[in-house]
Each structure stands twice: as structure tokens, then as C-alpha cells.
Amino acid sequence: MANGRHWINIIGFLASCALISCAQVEDPCKTKSRISADDKYCDKYWECDGGQPVQYDCPNGLVFAGKHRGVTEGCDYPWRSNYCEYPKVQINPPIGTEHCDWLYGIFGHETSCTRYWTCWNGTATEQLCIGGLLYNENAHSCDWPENVDGCQKHPLCNEDPNGNVPLGKSCNRYWQCQGGYPRLQRCPAMLVFDRRSLRCVVPPTEECDVPTTTPPPPEEAQEPRQDAPPHRSHRPSQEFQDGHRPQNRPRN
Ligand SMILES: *[C@@H]1O[C@H](CO)[C@@H](O)[C@H](O)[C@H]1NC(C)=O
DSSP, rough: OOHHHHHHHHHHHHHHHSSGGGSSOOOGSSSSSSSEOOOOTEEEEEEEEEEEEEEEEEETOOEEEETTTSBBBEOGGGGGTTTTTTOOOOOOOOOOOBBBSSSSSSEOSSSSEEEEEEEEETEEEEOOOTTEEEEEETTTTTEEGGGGGTTOOOGGGOOOOOEEOOOOOOOOEEEEEEETEEEEEHHHHTTTETTTEEEEESSSSSSOOOOOOOOGGGSSSSOTTTTTOOOOOOOOOOOOOEEEOOOOOOOO
């Protein structure tokens, strides 16, 4: 059977060579890498097998990027580069599983602005945007709320778009909402955040004693994340409560 398919592939290669586009198909057996892009379909490529060109499909949802490139098997997420520029198209239809539009990819969450799914061979893993970031479906990564359509104002600031919000049990850090965008703030030295008045006050309060004069906790030094957005001076460094993606809500 493999042999039959083999010949069909070779005929397919020759046939594509018979067409005008032949000049664009590089015979993989004449290249050093023994692998070459298809001329019409960005999710297909050719490999030199036993001295003959054989056509392969990228894993579902991925497109050909080049040997040793991309996320697996020389294939990459289509949005990472201009792999599918006109007239090239992705020909294989999506194979969806729960939470995954394609077997491989990064997809938005159904109900949350702070979560998203990474799919690998159809298996979805839920991911969480930390530090006040929201999932940006265009960038396929966590991003600042003002860059995320439909989730522009973080749910944390729903109650008062310019108010302060306590940060967990922290005695000196809090969220300051600025027009609906939360920014991490720290009370001036010797003051503590009072969750009743939502201001920095002289301690003690009900929850917070006089702070000891120690350097800031090490938790602030966060490992850079692969999907981190461009640097900002006020990088929030604490996780939000889960936010819910507003469904069919009129834009602000
Ligand atoms: C993907 O999953 C299918 C079945 O779920 C399995 O048969 C196949 O080997 C997997 N492929 C890879 C590359 O892991």
C-alpha cells in the first residue's frame, strides 16, 4: 500500500510540475535539506524519500515552516509568519476536538478573558494569563487589557473603573483601576492598604499591623513568560481572579 501511495505522490509531484507553477516547486531531492515547500498549499510539503519526492501534510492546524523550524515536524502555527501568503492556501480542513478548532493551535476560551487553550494533537490544556493580562485572540498570547477587543475593561475594575481594589491578603499592594485598566500599586513605606476605605493608611488596621521595614518580597521577581507582552513600567505581578468574557456585550 505504501508503494501505491508512493507512486501517487510522485505522479502528483510530476503533475504539479507539468503545470505553470512548476518553477516554484523545488525538487527536494535536489536540495541540501531534502525537504521543500509545496507551491500551492502551505500545509503541505515535499520530502525526498528513497530518491523520490513524497508529499506530506503538516499536523492539522499547522503549516510548513522549514526543516528544523516551527513547533513540530517543520510545521508552525500559521499566524506566526507569512507562511500562507496569497496565492498559497491551507487546504486541509480543521479537525476539531473539545476546545480545539484544529488539532494543533492556540485558541480563545469560551467564557473567560483571562484563560485560553493550547491544543497539541487535539488535547486541550487550559492556560491562564497572569499579572493583569488578558488573552488576545489576534496575537494568540496574553496582552494588556487595552489591546484586547471585547475584554478591554478588566472585570476587576467593573465596580469602579477608577477605584482601588484589594489584592488578596496583601497589606501594602493593591490594584488601582485607571479607566477600567488595573495597575498594580504599592502603598508608601510604613502605610498599609485598608480594605475598608480602599486607601493607604497609617497602621494598624483590622487586618494589617505596622509593616516591618524589610525589602520588597522576592515574589516580585517573576520569570519572564514566553508569551509576555512588551515591557511596561508597571508590570502587574499578581494573578487576577478569573474574569468572564462578556457575551455579545455592546462595545464601550
Ligand atoms: C495523536 O493522537 C492520535 C490519537 O488520538 C494518535 O494516534 C497519534 O499517534 C498522535 N500523534 C502524535 C504525533 O502524537
